[in-house]
Structures are given as C-alpha cells and as structure tokens.
Amino acid sequence: MPQTKSYARLLRRIELLGIFVAxxxxxxxxxxxxxSQADGSLTEAARAKLRMIAAPSYVIGLGLVALRPAAVLRGVQHNVLLMTLILLPLASILWSIGPSITLRRAVALTLSxxxxxxxxxxxxxxxxxxxxxxxxxxxxxxSLVAxxxxxxxxxxxxxxxxxxxxLHKNVLGWVACLTVVLGIAARLDVSARMRRTGLLLLVAGLAALLLSTSVTSLFAAFAAVVVxxxxxxxxxLQGRTRLAVVLGLILLIPLLALLLAVGFGPLLEALGKDPTLTGRVPLWSMIDAEISRHPLLGHGYGVFWTEGNxxxxxxxxxxxWQAPNAHNGYRETMLGLGSVGLLLLIALTFRAVAQGVTLCSMAPGEGWILPVLIVCISLIxxxxxxxxxxxxxxLWLLYSASVISISCRHAALRHPVPEPACIVATAI
Known part of the structure; x- marks a missing residue:
C-alpha cells in the first residue's frame, strides 16, 4: 500500500510538471x-524555431494521455460536439485550397x-x-518586472x-485579462488563502492590462466582472424565477451585441482610439466578400492567409498591410470552416455556459465560475x-479545457452511479 501511494504521488508530480511546462x-x-527583431517582427527562421518549441508540448500531452487514458477517453465521450469541431479541420483537407498546409496545421491543432x-x-x-x-x-x-x-x-x-x-501588447492584454479572471475566481473561493492570492492577481492583472492599452482585453475584463x-x-435562484431570469438574459444578449456593434466605434473615439480598430473594419469588409464565396465549408482550415492564395x-x-489573419475569431472560423464550423462553435459555447451555470448552483464550492468566465471572455x-x-x-486550449471540464462534471452529476466523474480530486 505505501508503494502504491508513492507511485500515485509520483504520477501526480509528473502530471503537474508536464502541464506546467506544456x-x-x-x-x-x-x-x-x-x-524577434528590433521592430518586433519575426523572420521565417524564427517562426520555424517557434514551431519547434511547440513540439515538446505535443510529446508531453500525448505522454500524459498515455498515463491516464481512461479519464481522457471519458472526456472524449462527453464532448462529441468538440471532437466534431476538432476533426472538421482534418476533414477540410478534402476541399481546402491548400491541402498540404491544412493537413500540417490540422495535425498540429489535434496534437495540441x-x-x-x-x-x-x-x-x-x-x-x-x-x-x-x-x-x-x-x-x-x-512582464511588470521587465x-x-x-x-x-x-x-x-x-x-x-x-x-x-x-511579442505584442495585445498578447499581454489577453494574458492580463485572464489573470484578472483568475483573480475574480480566487476572490470567490472558499479558502482564505486563495482569496488573498486573488487580490494579488487582480492588482497585477489590472496594472498590466492598463499599461498594455489593449481595449478589447480591458472590455473583456470588465465583462468578466459583470458575468x-x-x-x-x-x-x-430556483424554479420559475431562475427560468424567467435565464430567458431574460437570452433576450438581452442579442440586444447587447447589437448595441456593441453600433456603439463600439463612437466609444473608441471617445477613448481616443482608432474607430476602425487599427484598420480592422476595412479589412473585415473584404473578408466578408471572401466568406460569401465558400459560405458552407470555407476555404479549408488555416490556409486562407498564405502567400499561395x-x-x-x-x-x-x-x-x-499584410494581415496575418482576420483579426476576428468568428470570421476566421468562417473563412476556414464555413458556417458549419461557426454553428458547431456556437452550439458548443451555449451548452458549456448553460451547464456551467448549473454547476455553479449544484456545486458552489468547486470553483466552476472559472471555466464559465474563460468561455465567456473568449467570445469577447x-x-x-x-x-x-x-x-x-x-487561449484556445483553455477554452477547450473549460468546455471539457464542464461537460464531464455535468454528466457525472446527472449520472452519479453508472458514470464516474472524469475529474479527479487529488490535491495539488
């Protein structure tokens, strides 16, 4: 028995170290x-090296899957929508305008x-x-020390x-926004020590967020507080009251989206920012025309923004200017995978949020507010x-992990006897 416990602790340390490094x-x-070069740009040689840096994360991920295959398999079983969305890029090789590029990038997505x-x-x-x-x-x-x-x-x-x-202030903005989200979740935790840590995360996240001047990330952090x-x-809430509030929110979300679409430009001007979002708005008008050429399945995963197109x-x-992508996740999804990919993404998100809110009610001490917030701010x-x-x-992996965590725990609560939870409670 002591040897069994020692072996379990060793495996847990390997998991922790592997996940941290990956x-x-x-x-x-x-x-x-x-x-990067002095102006912040990357040469092709540098990009090749960065792709090599990602390779160890594949090895780590696959190695950790091999250690606990049963838990991962249950995660796959509870996430048919997500698996369909992940396999769609591989399928898009059949209609891609650049099949070899799509294959390489789809394999990288699947391995990660x-x-x-x-x-x-x-x-x-x-x-x-x-x-x-x-x-x-x-x-x-x-980053603040640097x-x-x-x-x-x-x-x-x-x-x-x-x-x-x-490499860029917007990347720091995303990370700082997530640090704020971590601070919010920690401040709501049952542990006093976690709540103190949450305060430090909030202060550091807000400071880095303001210094990065990333407007979208700042808006996402504010939205995280509201959400x-x-x-x-x-x-x-319980019963009919909860149902009425949920229905009200469902009606309110499209209205807020419309107000944001109409008022985002004037808001940026009031803040002294470029209302075209640094050239994104003119770019989007041309992208929409390209989306309309292949509206159902898109041009193929990860292939549109290549020099051969x-x-x-x-x-x-x-x-x-040479935009590296659509600078909009929804349009980028439509470019690569069409309306089929976008609808899968929307369905996956709505299910995750609905199940996540249920978990916050059924298991309030387990910290389910964190994955719900990660899913929501990803939309922004x-x-x-x-x-x-x-x-x-x-960021995409955290969105995916949040969806998987929520679906597994929700299924375990609905079927506690025949369906074991796929999330372990081993202490860190």
Missing part, C-alpha cells in the same frame, strides 16, 4: 520576444488538444486555478505600450483577434 511553452511568453484534455480531466477547477496562477499570473508579474528592468524590450517600439515578456455577478445571481494578395494590396477576445481553433495557442 502551458508555458504554448503561452507565447519569452521565446517569441527573444527570437491532448494538453487540454489532460488539464480538464485530471485537474478540478480549483486546481486549474492554481496551475494557471503560476503560468499566467507569473507571466503577468514578470518594464522596470528591461524597458527597451518590454515596451512596444511604436507607441511605448507595455508588452512585457510577450461573474450575473452567474452567481442566477445560480442562487491569390485572394489574400488582393486584400493585402488593397489594405496596404475573438471580436478583434483570431483565437478560436488556433493551433499551438494556450
């Missing part, structure tokens, strides 16, 4: 900045998902919070905004950046 490699911290499944099925939300506090909170603190120690590297060359240990209060309010050269020449961050279904990207 997430650090996929976070975009330090390595891209070290490989191993980390998300392990993180979701082997760590509870409270354990996930601790791991992410070290990875994302640590990167946020390090501003004082290495300002030449830590500040953007053009406008002096803080990018910290990341956390609304979710907790709905979770406390004549359509992208027309966009680049018209806009006067994708308004001006392309994060959905992005290979080798930590």
């Amino acid at each position: 997430m650090l490699l996929l976070s975009g911290a330090v390595f891209p900045l070290l490989l 998902m191993a980390v998300a499944f392990v993180f979701a099925t082997r760590f509870t939300p409270r354990q996930q919070l601790v791991v992410l506090a070290w990875v994302l909170g640590g990167a946020t603190f390090l 501003m004082a120690v290495l300002p030449g590297r830590a500040l953007m060359p053009e406008d002096g905004a803080l990018r910290g240990v990341f 956390s209060r609304v979710v907790l309010l709905v979770a406390r 004549p359509a992208v050269w027309s966009i680049w020449e018209s806009q006067g 961050l994708n308004l001006s950046e392309s994060i959905f279904l992005k290979q080798n990207d930590l």
